Amino acid sequence: MIPQSFQYESPGTMADAIALLEKHGDEAKILSGGHSLIPMMKLRFATPEYLIDINGIPGLSYIREEKGTVKIGALSREAEIEHSDLLKKHFPIFADVTKLIADPQVRNRGTIGGNLAHGDAANDHPAVMMALQATVIATGSGGSRSIPIDEFFFGFYTTALKQNEILTEIQIPVPPAGTGSAYHKLERKVGDYATAGVAVQLTVDGKGVCKAIGIGLTNVNPIPLRAVRSEQALLGKVINSENIALAAQFASEDCNPSADLRGSEEYKRAMVAVLVKRMVLKAAERAMGK
């Protein structure tokens, strides 16, 4: 399978990349890790006339902490995220999620920016970013703007990014002490997209009361979904089995999975409930240092 012909550009600066996007309009696409885009081009689901490879632009790959915010450059590869000590320190969820994304070779190429910009509810980072209350930075000819993760995903393969914008950074607030996070997805085999996936980050006080919580769901809705009622079932409440059961029930009711090769709608709803329970418990255990 070979993609349809296209022109290949590899700009060396952001300004050049944005100028090329503006020049070629809808005919152009950004190439990051290429591990969603190239498969689609091989199947001719995507037929861009211009491919703008941003891998040669320096300064887009980093993971650092600045003033209470962790900043991840869009070109950071999954393998770098998997092995980052800074991310391990603040967010155990990244070790959970990266291990479940595809396989080592794909993780050597795929980037976190591409994973989000692809706008696919089957990808795992969107739900994680919802749990972590992340902000996406988009850069265009007029400068950069911040997009809260809840305003980023629009529809099937569409995001808030404008045609002439490049996703350059992801910002995640460093959580206070007493915070834990966890992700798991049910998959048919290693490297598969999720049958259902659940991301949770929560903060507890000394009495076991939930002070902050984010819950994101993978591949059980046309777009990545925040489980709002589940969050409310736990926020300000003691994390006990009764409240967790309620949160699990709400998530299974509020998602909109479609039946496919991975399972029926009923099965997926049931699995969402199971995963919400397990991930809330795991995040709470991590929050309490267990």
Added chain:
Amino acid sequence: MNKVITVTVNGVQQVLEVEPRTLLVHMIREILNLTGTHIGCDTSSCGACTILLDGKSVKSCTILAVQANGKSITTIEGISTEGELNPIQEGFKENHGLHCGFCTPGMIMRITELLKDNPDPTEEEIRWGISGNLCRCTGYNNIVKAVLYASAKMRGVPTASTEPEFV
């Protein structure tokens, strides 16, 4: 418009002209005639096309040849010296790590990076480490043994079991 690229292939610099849509695996097999790199699925799943790009194991069916410009690639043809098997190849031979051999070049390239990053992996780490490579013949057990053998040999400790399992 074709592009002229410079790639170091198994240590030798090559200047090649490619179409932008040429996949790296096609450049390797059809332009360079290095047919040890296989195409198993063509959908980024099986790992048969795995090579090293600047030392990182990647699936060459999902990378454009133009993306290798200025980089170095290593294929299965480039890992042994003077016709001697390297420790990973020897591990496969000693432990019956292959039957038909179709997956083997990709496996070995992936394992090359795995052992570089983690010279003494556990069995579980090996299984996760080769989770992007499918083998339809061996049932993986003898491949895991081959990696343990290679790891021991490369670290200079007595080599692990050479008793292959037949399942």
